[in-house]
Amino acid sequence: MPKPVHAVLHALRVYPVKSMAGSAPDSAAVEPWGLKGDRRWTLIDETGKAVTQRQQPRLALARAEPLPDGGIRLSAPGTEPLTVSVPGSGGVPGTGGTVVADIFGTKIESVLAGHGTRDVHDWISGYLGVEVRLAHLDDPAIRRPIDPFYARPGETVSFADGFPLLVTTLASLDALNSLIAQGDHPDEGPLPMDRFRPNLVVAGAAPWEEDDWRRVAVGEVTFRVAKACGRCVITTTDQRTGERGKEPLRTLGRYRRFGGQLIFGQNLVPEGTGTVRVGDPVTVLE
8 A cells, every 4th residue: 555645746857968967847748768858968079988077077057948849959068058849850960870879887878969050069078178969869769678587578778877767755865964064074064956967856745765665656656666775976067157065975974875776766667657746646566
């Protein structure tokens, strides 16, 4: 039997370009591979490897806003905004083939952004000061299966690190910030939730309660909890300045180290499709 409703969806986040700032809609469609428009684009270097805030913390200051047709509007400090259409649509020619994007060792066929009145590759390369290209995941239904250890047959994911969605809770962030305040770098806290780049933020749960979730319903959509989310250096990056500190990894290393990973949040796989909305009840099913 489902447990009593005690939590609600506090916020939604969609990140059209991997590692860039995204948007906070009031509602979002859930597709089998994640929220609609989430991480359908990624930057790659000359070898095809993904370029993220791990290598380029200034990506935190670049923003990608989703457009209704799947395109994006890019903006960054010191640049003129740029609209990028899906390759092969909106009068923008495709590249005539695919390029392999390497997401942490997983090779994914994708399509380079087309060339419009301004070259998006030059736009982003100029901002970062390194040569990069923008690639689009044209068919998430077939391009990238989820790690079969955690997935069911046919389940796929976008350019996200490994799973379709990430959920965090306000109570766990408050608990983490309390620990940071008692640690070696209290001046770095309290940290905002954007350090963790979640898709779903839940209010009303108890601190660290999400560690025990196995299945949850958010409004009309149910999700399976695949595994806890191991955190990386991106969480130490101030998403408003691009500057890095020691937290939260220092504190997570002391209090939230499990199986060799520093844990905050849980990875989700949708069990169906639908729409989630800010204010939806969150029900723990298992």
